Amino acid sequence: MISFSSTFKLSFRALRVNKMRSALTMLGIIIGVGAVIAMLAVGTGASSQITEQISKMGSNMIMIVPGTTTAGGVRMGAGTQSTLTMDDAAAIQKECSAVSAVAPVHNGAAQVVSGHLNWSTGITGTTPGMLEVRDWPLSAGRPFTDQDVRSATKVCLLGQTVVDNLFGSADPLGQIIRIKKIPFTVIGVLGPKGQSPNGQDQDDTIYVPVTTAQKKLFGTTMPGMVRVIMVKAKSAADLAVAERQINDLLKQRHHIGPRQDNDFTVRNLTQMMQAAEQSSKVMTMLLGAIASVSLLVGGIGIMNIMLVSVTERTREIGIRMAIGAKTWDIRYQFIIEALTLSMIGGTAGIAIGLGGSKVLSMLAGWPTVVSVPSILLSFGFSGLIGIFFGYYPAYKASLLDPIDALRYE
Amino acid sequence: MAIIEASNLSMTYRLGDIDLHALSNLTLTIEKGEFVAVMGPSGSGKSTFMNILGCLDRPTGGTYVLDGQEVGDISRDDLAGIRNKKIGFVFQGFNLLPRTSALENVELPMLYAGLSQAERTKKAMAALKSVGLEGREHHHPNQLSGGQQQRVAIARALVNDAPIILADEPTGNLDTKTSNEIMELLVKLNNDENITVILVTHENDIAAYSRRVIRFVDGALVSDTRQEQRR
Ligand SMILES: Nc1ncnc2c1ncn2[C@@H]1O[C@H](COP(=O)(O)OP(=O)(O)OP(=O)(O)O)[C@@H](O)[C@H]1O
Numbered sequence: 223m224i225s226f227s228s229t230f231k232l233s234f235r236a237l238r239v240n241k242m243r244s245a246l247t248m249l250g251i252i253i254g255v256g257a258v259i260a261m262l263a264v265g266t267g268a269s270s271q272i273t274e275q276i277s278k279m280g281s282n283m284i285m286i287v288p289g290t291t292t293a294g295g296v297r298m299g300a301g302t303q304s305t306l307t308m309d310d311a312a313a314i315q316k317e318c319s320a321v322s323a324v325a326p327v328h329n330g331a332a333q334v335v336s337g338h339l340n341w342s343t344g345i346t347g348t349t350p351g352m353l354e355v356r357d358w359p360l361s362a363g364r365p366f367t368d369q370d371v372r373s374a375t376k377v378c379l380l381g382q383t384v385v386d387n388l389f390g391s392a393d394p395l396g397q398i399i400r401i402k403k404i405p406f407t408v409i410g411v412l413g414p415k416g417q418s419p420n421g422q423d424q425d426d427t428i429y430v431p432v433t434t435a436q437k438k439l440f441g442t443t444m445p446g447m448v449r450v451i452m453v454k455a456k457s458a459a460d461l462a463v464a465e466r467q468i469n470d471l472l473k474q475r476h477h478i479g480p481r482q483d484n485d486f487t488v489r490n491l492t493q494m495m496q497a498a499e500q501s502s503k504v505m506t507m508l509l510g511a512i513a514s515v516s517l518l519v520g521g522i523g524i525m526n527i528m529l530v531s532v533t534e535r536t537r538e539i540g541i542r543m544a545i546g547a548k549t550w551d552i553r554y555q556f557i558i559e560a561l562t563l564s565m566i567g568g569t570a571g572i573a574i575g576l577g578g579s580k581v582l583s584m585l586a587g588w589p590t591v592v593s594v595p596s597i598l599l600s601f602g603f604s605g606l607i608g609i610f611f612g613y614y615p616a617y618k619a620s621l622l623d624p625i626d627a628l629r630y631e
Numbered sequence: 632m633a634i635i636e637a638s639n640l641s642m643t644y645r646l647g648d649i650d651l652h653a654l655s656n657l658t659l660t661i662e663k664g665e666f667v668a669v670m671g672p673s674g675s676g677k678s679t680f681m682n683i684l685g686c687l688d689r690p691t692g693g694t695y696v697l698d699g700q701e702v703g704d705i706s707r708d709d710l711a712g713i714r715n716k717k718i719g720f721v722f723q724g725f726n727l728l729p730r731t732s733a734l735e736n737v738e739l740p741m742l743y744a745g746l747s748q749a750e751r752t753k754k755a756m757a758a759l760k761s762v763g764l765e766g767r768e769h770h771h772p773n774q775l776s777g778g779q780q781q782r783v784a785i786a787r788a789l790v791n792d793a794p795i796i797l798a799d800e801p802t803g804n805l806d807t808k809t810s811n812e813i814m815e816l817l818v819k820l821n822n823d824e825n826i827t828v829i830l831v832t833h834e835n836d837i838a839a840y841s842r843r844v845i846r847f848v849d850g851a852l853v854s855d856t857r858q859e860q861r862r
Pocket residue numbers: 644646651652653671672673674675676677678679680
């Protein structure tokens with residue numbers, strides 16, 4: 223059997239004879255591999271962005287909103303406008319064992335003024351538990367306390383975006399801002415979190431004690447009413463248990479019989495986000511699959527050229543056979559030739575793919591992540607394509623009759 | 632010692648409904664070191680005979696024993712191995728690989744014999760030198776004259792130390808002077824290395840270099856004569 227390095231030299235020489243043809247044949251693979259890498263980079267970029275947002279949003283989160291959810295969407299429970307209260311939140315905290323933190327939320331939008339600057343933003347009235355639910359550390363100052371909540375003090379925590387718009391680079395701590403013309407003291411700044419999975423700027427917010435929001439800012443239709451209760455389960459494994467416990471507890475507290483619709487909805491945010499993450503992964507695979515079609519087309523190009531090459535070199539094959547080349551010597555030679563074509567194409571394709579994903583992320587503003595597995599995958603795939611599509615021409619060449627091949631004009 | 636023993640060899644091609652007997656019932660023995668010329672009119676089966684001797688083709692009947700080995704029903708790859716080790720081919724059209732240097736053409740049989748690159752180069756250089764092509768190692772076939780190309784082919788035929796050289800009209804494309812040079816080279820190899828040479832020719836002048844002439848007519852051996860070798 224003829225050695226690998228000799229075979230490789232042979233194929234390299236053969237490819238050099240028809241430089242232009244070899245280059246054009248490679249182009250198919252180059253584009254294919256480039257497309258696979260770039261598409262996977264776009265897809266992986268999107269899902270890693272979602273993953274990052276999920277971890278920033280806070281983990282193991284459950285959200286309880288008033289009203290019932292049916293297949294048709296949200297509709298309000300009969301006769302109850304807003305059914306969640308501070309007491310519900312307290313009860314969840316006390317009785318649901320799978321829950322680690324609870325934060326009732328009463329929120330609204332308002333105009334905020336500091337000096338001559340003003341800014342419109344969402345005001346979230348909540349309890350100190352919120353920072354734990356959302357895994358949200360402060361970048362400066364202190365959080366408000368349970369005492370602040372009990373006595374409805376006029377203190378606030380500012381999101382980074384609000385700080386930027388009202389204070390620029392000045393220190394906001396201890397400053398007074400006016401929300402709906404009511405003065406609040408800034409006691410802390412929330413650490414920057416970036417965009418939420420649905421594209422909202424999470425830093426464009428102000429946290430105030432929930433009681434202050436109820437009494438001074440947005441009012442309530444009934445005492446202690448809240449719009450949302452945010453809950454953090456003890457762990458990912460506890461999410462389902464927590465959901466069930468909350469469901470049971472609120473049913474009991476709201477006197478809802480077994481036949482009646484709930485007047486509240488429990489949403490497992492983490493699960494929803496994971497579903498989004500999952501679908502973006504599916505999207506990535508889909509993009510990759512579509513791009514691999516072009517790789518396949520490149521492979522067919524290789525097969526085509528190899529068939530032409532075998533025909534053109536019939537006489538050469540005859541000479542080699544007459545001189546002692548065995549079936550596999552010939553087959554090997556043409557397979558290696560196809561493999562060389564596809565691997566050189568694959569290598570160039572990786573470069574194109576890397577460049578392409580850079581350009582894509584610059585033009586479209588998407589993050590793209592080129593993963594090492596995607597490079598190895600497409601490189602290996604192009605090799606396989608070379609072998610797969612090179613095999614048939616090589617097989618044909620190796621089975622030629624030496625005499626017929628020698629006589630071929 | 633007989634290097635070639637053919638008994639009742641026949642080769643029949645089926646062309647539609649009729650059978651074409653390119654060779655029929657050929658029995659022949661050739662000893663090691665003989666110099667044989669094969670003659671006969673066009674279409675008489677000379678090339679067919681050579682292809683069978685060279686293990687490029689299998690006869691449809693009879694037995695062929697090459698160097699003590701019956702080659703009737705051995706595999707394709709084993710035939711390739713025999714061609715590689717025992718037979719050196721010299722063709723009318725030279726059959727060198729294009730765009731490939733003389734040196735690499737001569738290295739080819741050793742490539743398939745599995746010799747290392749260093750050995751291949753060494754032996755190929757020596758073979759080229761022995762056919763008088765020193766200094767032409769790196770020329771490609773299209774940079775060589777017909778006679779020089781045929782010398783490269785002869786170097787390629789003998790580089791693997793094959794005991795037999797089969798030459799089908801080796802001088803068919805060459806002028807008289809060059810033909811004589813090629814024949815003298817073959818005679819020298821026959822005398823010095825005891826290589827068995829079997830060649831097909833249409834010309835009596837060329838056949839005169841041999842010591843034995845066999846004649847075919849319509850696929851049958853019609854005469855087998857020994858003669859004084861012209862030197
Ligand atoms: N593959 C083939 N299929 C059918 N017939 C063939 C084949 N090869 C040879 N023949 C026939 O066999 C006969 C012998 O052919 P061969 O080539 O041996 O003749 P030759 O003596 O070498 O002639 P020339 O001197 O012209 O080279 C011819 O009639 C030829 O047509």
